[in-house]
Amino acid sequence: MKDLLTTTSSVIVIIFCCSVLFLADDAEKGLQEQDLEMITARNGEEFLKAPHPLAKTTLFHRVQSVRLENGVLMFVTLEQDRVKEHFFVVRDKNVILVKQDAGDMPSNSIKFYDDGRSRIEVTIPNTFELDPMQDLLSCRN
Structure with a gap:
């Protein structure tokens, strides 16, 4: 019984680690897209015209x-x-x-x-x- 419980908890930990790795890859892709969209003089006007988050x-x-x-x-x-x-x-x-x-x-x-x-x-x-x-x-x- 003790071996079954240990094996089950190990499998759950491994699945959790794999899911965290997949989520980390998606987050890095999102950061790269945001880095490409830096505020420049051209799109700075659009940023100022956009509604404020507290509006x-x-x-x-x-x-x-x-x-x-x-x-x-x-x-x-x-x-x-x-x-x-x-x-x-x-x-x-x-x-x-x-x-x-x-x-x-x-x-x-x-x-x-x-x-x-x-x-x-x-x-x-x-x-x-x-x-x-x-x-x-x-x-x-």
Whole structure:
């Protein structure tokens, strides 16, 4: 019985070592392909245009109202039979407020896009009465 157990464990160890060797060969091939694709001046622009790994988009649905006062974007959403207020500080941040037609998103929603490089783009559809330029300039006085 002891010999059978020893033989079985030896076979398992040998199979494991062989599988590690095969995986190591595949990993070396992947590294060689990555070495060929070094960042040069030509493909560096493509690297900068590619989405950052930390980039994320947040979409708030069922937005009821939007206001911008004293550098704070305030909006109200309807969530499961209750109203929820959201506050987002626009001042002292790299925030781009975009007021446009709701082409690819619902008309009663607001989209926050964080590009992962310390810039946030806030898209507000034209269905909401909001003038970002006037509201931001009025809070300076």
